[in-house]
Amino acid sequence: MAERPQQLSHLEFLGDAIRFSNQIHALIPKCALLENFSPAEVRLLAHFMDVYRAEPGMEIIREGEGGDFMLMMIEGRVEVNKRDRWNTPQLIAQVEAGRVLGEMSMIDGEPRFATCVAVEPTLIAVLDRESLARIIVEQPLLGAKLLMELVLMLSQRLRATSERLLGLMDEQAQRSPSLM
Amino acid sequence: MAERPQQLSHLEFLGDAIRFSNQIHALIPKCALLENFSPAEVRLLAHFMDVYRAEPGMEIIREGEGGDFMLMMIEGRVEVNKRDRWNTPQLIAQVEAGRVLGEMSMIDGEPRFATCVAVEPTLIAVLDRESLARIIVEQPLLGAKLLMELVLMLSQRLRATSERLLGLMDEQAQRSPSLM
Numbered sequence: 001m002a003e004r005p006q007q008l009s010h011l012e013f014l015g016d017a018i019r020f021s022n023q024i025h026a027l028i029p030k031c032a033l034l035e036n037f038s039p040a041e042v043r044l045l046a047h048f049m050d051v052y053r054a055e056p057g058m059e060i061i062r063e064g065e066g067g068d069f070m071l072m073m074i075e076g077r078v079e080v081n082k083r084d085r086w087n088t089p090q091l092i093a094q095v096e097a098g099r100v101l102g103e104m105s106m107i108d109g110e111p112r113f114a115t116c117v118a119v120e121p122t123l124i125a126v127l128d129r130e131s132l133a134r135i136i137v138e139q140p141l142l143g144a145k146l147l148m149e150l151v152l153m154l155s156q157r158l159r160a161t162s163e164r165l166l167g168l169m170d171e172q173a174q175r176s177p178s179l180m
Numbered sequence: 181m182a183e184r185p186q187q188l189s190h191l192e193f194l195g196d197a198i199r200f201s202n203q204i205h206a207l208i209p210k211c212a213l214l215e216n217f218s219p220a221e222v223r224l225l226a227h228f229m230d231v232y233r234a235e236p237g238m239e240i241i242r243e244g245e246g247g248d249f250m251l252m253m254i255e256g257r258v259e260v261n262k263r264d265r266w267n268t269p270q271l272i273a274q275v276e277a278g279r280v281l282g283e284m285s286m287i288d289g290e291p292r293f294a295t296c297v298a299v300e301p302t303l304i305a306v307l308d309r310e311s312l313a314r315i316i317v318e319q320p321l322l323g324a325k326l327l328m329e330l331v332l333m334l335s336q337r338l339r340a341t342s343e344r345l346l347g348l349m350d351e352q353a354q355r356s357p358s359l360m
Binding site (some may be wrong): 107108152156 | 264272284287290327328330331334336338339345347348349350352
């Protein structure tokens with residue numbers, strides 16, 4: 001990658017992800033993004049990623065900040081917290097190796113939606129917007145595959161979130177029929 | 181497109197979208213998918229799409245069905261309904277020209293999330309999965325752009341839906357603190 005994201009400067013930089021391509025390849029069964037990747041494609045993709053290590057308690061992504069990278073968890077465990085209306089952080093998820101984080105801000109440039117904190121020693125492979133653009137130009141088929149998988153992943157998250165939202169709205173309507 | 185989707189056989193087929201590329205180009209300001217498209221790219225994309233007309237009352241997409249196409253509304257108005265837990269259709273949105281529908285099933289192959297019914301004479305430009313695959317192979321840069329816009333659109337919808345879900349969960353927790 002051209003320049004290391006400043007937001008990750010407190011993490012230990014472990015270099016190019018190519019050294020980790022076996023470990024990344026082993027993530028395929030639990031990683032929505034890599035589902036249809038061959039070992040050769042994983043190696044190609046790894047060329048465009050860098051690896052960092054976060055110790056327990058370290059923030060990897062901070063809600064509200066800018067940040068143009070996404071990451072794939074290679075190992076470890078991360079808590080995802082989002083501030084509620086009283087500005088109190090609420091745990092919204094615990095995620096593990098294979099999980100992709102930060103893809104929304106990488107794509108749309110909006111502030112981070114939630115804060116991600118390592119709760120175990122955690123290895124992450126980072127891809128920034130510039131590298132994604134390079135993949136698209138230099139390896140168009142790999143780029144299309146990666147984008148297709150991103151679309152698929154987001155689409156499935158959107159389905160799940162919409163189902164939950166509509167379920168909750170249903171419940172609410174049932175409890176307070178006068179509001180309908 | 182190779183074969184017309186059987187699910188659209190009750191709509192009037194108006195042929196290749198190239199004839200409509202001026203109209204499609206005029207959608208850019210209100211169409212998340214076309215945001216960064218040039219007139220030349222719109223024409224190129226139109227080569228891969230077909231146009232249909234739906235009369236008021238006609239279903240364009242039916243919840244629970246299969247379907248491997250997405251569509252862009254060129255003109256008209258569509259109601260989006262989803263069945264609640266009692267199987268009663270509930271209006272969840274009214275959408276207009278520029279709106280993209282059906283992209284989740286096109287991408288992930290899962291059943292349609294909701295039913296879309298024309299409430300005015302409605303023109304739609306349809307892109308199916310096979311045509312998307314052809315774009316990626318024959319016009320890789322256009323393919324990457326289209327996928328990038330799809331990722332952006334889904335990411336923004338996911339942000340909005342997640343905000344609403346968390347807001348509602350907050351409210352619920354506040355009203356029934358014993359459940360926390």
